Amino acid sequence: PAMENIAGNLFFIGLMGAGKTTLGKQIAQQLGREFYDSDYEICCRTGVSIPTIFELEGEQGFRDREAAVIDELSSRSNIILATGGGAVIREQNRLHLQNRGTVIYLHAKPEILLNRTRHDTNRPLLQVENPLAKLQELYNTRDRLYRDTAHIIIESNRYNCHKTIEHILKTL
Numbered sequence: 001p002a003m004e005n006i007a008g009n010l011f012f013i014g015l016m017g018a019g020k021t022t023l024g025k026q027i028a029q030q031l032g033r034e035f036y037d038s039d040y041e042i043c044c045r046t047g048v049s050i051p052t053i054f055e056l057e058g059e060q061g062f063r064d065r066e067a068a069v070i071d072e073l074s075s076r077s078n079i080i081l082a083t084g085g086g087a088v089i090r091e092q093n094r095l096h097l098q099n100r101g102t103v104i105y106l107h108a109k110p111e112i113l114l115n116r117t118r119h120d121t122n123r124p125l126l127q128v129e130n131p132l133a134k135l136q137e138l139y140n141t142r143d144r145l146y147r148d149t150a151h152i153i154i155e156s157n158r159y160n161c162h163k164t165i166e167h168i169l170k171t172l
């Protein structure tokens with residue numbers, strides 16, 4: 001994709017545990033921009049947690065809410081948005097993100113993501129017997145979609161958050 005929106009929105013995509021929210025918040029602070037997180041926004045609007053939405057409405061119900069929030073937030077200007085890991089599943093989301101801002105894929109391998117999501121109970125897709133196998137499966141199906149959607153691909157390294165941010169800002 002072409003980089004036409006450098007001064008506009010910044011959208012983070014990538015798997016669970018990649019650091020989209022952490023990095024997004026910090027960059028927003030540095031740039032003095034508004035920060036949004038699509039999961040957090042969904043929780044605020046429904047008043048319930050992500051696992052509860054999955055329980056009550058299934059994954060498809062959650063995806064519908066996610067698509068609505070992404071459509072709305074990506075229409076704004078100069079915001080930083082951390083999307084949920086599954087945002088790229090739907091073509092409509094991919095197109096909105098790609099066309100309405102600069103998309104940054106925070107890449108990390110499943111083994112690293114496992115460590116970062118290990119004690120987490122807020123991600124229904126990982127509440128399975130073998131979360132590593134699940135992350136590998138998601139990686140295998142989504143890595144291509146993240147790469148195709150992103151304008152910039154960044155290696156996520158939580159031990160060097162500062163360097164990563166510097167790198168992103170330089171790349172923009």
Ligand code: S3P
Pocket residue numbers: 014015016017020039050083084085086087122123124125
């Ligand atoms: C999901 C990722 C989560 C959340 C939901 C589904 C996914 O967001 O949207 O649990 O399909 O990868 P994070 O990537 O912020 O954990």
